[in-house]
Amino acid sequence: MSPIKAGIINVTGYIGSDLARLLYQHPQVELESVTGRSTAGQELADVFPYLSKTRLSIKDELDSNINVVFSAMPHRSSIEVVPSLLKKGMKVIDVSADFRLKNASEYPRWYGFDHPSPELLKQAVYGLPELHRDDIASATLIANPGCYSTGAILALAPVVKERLICPDIIIDSKSGVSGAGRALSLTTHYSEANENVCAYSLEGHRHLPEIEQELEKLNPEFSLSITFVPHLVPMTRGILSSCYAKLRGGLLDGSA
Template identity: 55%
Template sequence: MVRVGIINVTGYAGAELARLLYTHPEARLTGVSGRSAAGKPLAEVFPHLACYDLTIGEEEGDIAFVFSALPPAARAAAVPPLVRAGVPVVDISADFRLRDPQEYAQWYGVEHPAPDLLPRATYGLTELNREAVRSSRLIANPGCYPEGALLALAPAVKEGIIGPEVIIDSKSGVSGAGRSLGLTYHFAEADESVSAYGLAGHRHLPEMVQELTAMWPRRVGEAPEPCLPAGTAP
């Protein structure tokens, strides 16, 4: 049984990861951190995780495998010490997805704090990189739009039966924006609606281009604007 820790369990991604790990036959969640709720029982912050008798700390404690669920840039600063200490890390943010640190700075607005680790990171789309993921010590979890786009396009791209211009029509729920508050994500604003965002270019675009170009020698063209939908069932 592998002792697993989650950095920043208090976000949506971290909490959902904790839920999934509870039923994993070979993993045991033994340490969770989250500065905004440090010192509180995990079940107090997320009642649906009452299956865990864990207290949220500022560090994860004695663990053998780490999932990092911090926002971009903040996470890149936390990951290097773990990787250099030999602890396997899965980074859920975008910090280690792009191989070019200059492209990272262009799209995320900050310099990458650990560019020396970028060559060691494996793009963690298991269906396409299973063997590399199996042996990697630093795995970059794919973004939501790229994951759907790459899985759909990979067979046609690898066989060369696709044109050079690709249009990807993707939609994401508002939970993808995280737990921070904003008028756009209020129920009354988002219910039964679809709105476009990132019209000047989305951060996931270079990730798609990078991975598709690796499969196909010709440059993949620009993608259309992403859309943000939300709705409720009656």
């Protein structure tokens, strides 16, 4: 089998650069082309020395011979570029939230914009292989899940699908700092984040509608009520989510 030719849009964030590392090592993939806005024209090895073996230059635009493109652009930016990539016949794996939610009306509320391509929301497959493995294999547009969403959905999927729990669910997540990306902020300044732990997005976090969407699909008649509170803990990578729900009545005594 000839290797898949892969490209990465916006290689200079944490997701893009880690994708480059993984794709470069993948035995069935050839990483052919990477783009970046502020770093276009530089060698990938100069920006990230640990990627020096890739021997790739960061360009303004993707090469045209790419089979699969990973778009690592921020929310709202990906949506501008993905349609033209699809038209060129590329398979697109988008890591932003722009194609994760099936219901276009969620975008104004959670992301502050009207979604310009609701038809692509129908076409997109939510890229969680444990739930949608077959659809992912055949999809042309894959919307990769959010970090918190991945952990919470995988933890809760079995008990939601089998309705082993009551519908009130609390998800208390503890995340490393790299999830906030490479953009600078006081919250992710070392001296602020170190020896500290904090809750945030108490008014509602953007990953909640993804969690609701995927869990509800697993058991459409089960009306869930989810409270999700993310926390930042002083580590770079990883998320632990403690999920709380009551066992459904009668399960333990066999009367259910």
